[in-house]
Amino acid sequence: MKVRQAAALGPLIALLVACVFFSLQSPRFLTPENFSLIAQQVMVVGVLAIGQTLVILTAGIDLSCGMLMALGSVLMTLLGSRGGMSPMAAIALGIGATTLAGTINGLLVTRVKLPPFIVTLGTMNIAFALTQIVSRSQTVTDLPPVLTVLGNTMQVGSARIAYGTVLMLALYAGVWWFLRETAAGRHVYAVGNNREAARLSGINTERVLLAVYATAGLLYGLGSLLAVARTGVGDPQAGQTENLDTVTAVVLGGTSLFGGRGVVVGSLVGALIVGVFRNGLTLMGVSSVYQILVTGVLVILAVATDQWSRKGA
Structure with a gap:
């Protein structure tokens, strides 16, 4: 039990330690404006990470999230x-x-019995090709205001918070409640823990998996809207790193890559950890190459912690 509690508290402790460290390195870090900037920077990955969390909780993985976005x-x-x-x-x-697209992923995983890694890898490439074909590899500009309204901000104290950030927090709250308080949410954990045991207990595992992948696709669509709102354009080159960014956020947030264990709010903490590190290192004048290096180290440490906690449990 102590090992599991440490694993659950680990992401939050890491976030607090990172905030303390960067506040000592730059006086600009602990400003309301900077924190609102971090929130805006992570809102897209944060929403995509919700869908990725649902998939990973069922012992799968989704490499297509960025390209679908x-x-x-x-x-x-x-x-x-x-x-x-x-x-x-x-x-x-x-x-x-x-x-x-998410529903098709789910059908291929449940009906054709293909591994999620292969299915979503194929979907990622198909989505990338379709994006380039449809857009002719050109950025879409001159958008109507409705498409970018979630990028607008409101005054909260001395900071300005984007409406997209509020939507992200609302989505986390809703999915957290669903997983914690509903039978369908508990079925997601059961399928991830032991799919065959869940089936034998009367859970329709194929329906659960199909619903998870379809819901993930819906969340990627909301992430698309947030990406447009944040940048003000439709960018065909977007989404090329978000698949790894979401996995990083989920793993850093304490969700097990082996499925069946984790809290969706942890993925928000994981996304914030990555956002804080990138923001803090930028304020320190550190090259983006080293920011990627630090992110890679964090992922390896998080996976190692997951393995250690599983053995301890």
Whole structure:
């Protein structure tokens, strides 16, 4: 029990230690403006990480999240700015496309019995190609205001908080409640712990997995909208590192890569850890190459901690 508690508290302690360290290195770090900037920087990865968490809780992995996000953002911006479609309908179709892709992932995993790694690797490449074809590798600009409204900010004390950040927090709260308080949420953990045992206990494991991948696709669509709101464009080159960024956030947040154990809020903490490190190192003038190096070290340490906690348990 002590090992599990340490593993659960580890991400939060790491975040606090990182904040203390960078506050000593730069006087600009502990300012409301900087913290609101960090929140805006992590809101896209934070929402994608919710979907990744659901998949990893079932002992799977989703490598397609970043490319699906890019495809969704290009579709909704093209349709909303050049396709003569109302912005709300364009948003709905963009989110619908990513949800459909997530559902196809789920069907391939449950009905065709393909490994999640292979399925989502293939989907990642298909989504990348479709994004380039649809956009002709050109950035989509001149967007209607509805598409970027979540990038607007509101005054909270001396800081300005983006509406997209509020949406991210609301999504975390909703998914946390679902996993903790509903039978369907507990089924997600059961499938990740032991899929065969869950099936024998009466849980429809295929339906659970299909719902998880479809929900992940829906969340990637919301991530698309947040990406458009944050950058103000539909970028066909986006999403190329988000698959690894989300896995990093989930692992740093204490969710086991072997499935069945973790708390979705931990993924938010993990995303904030990465955001704090990148922001703090930037304020210190450290090259982005070393920021990537530090992120890699953090991932290895997090996985090692997961292994250690499993053995201790």
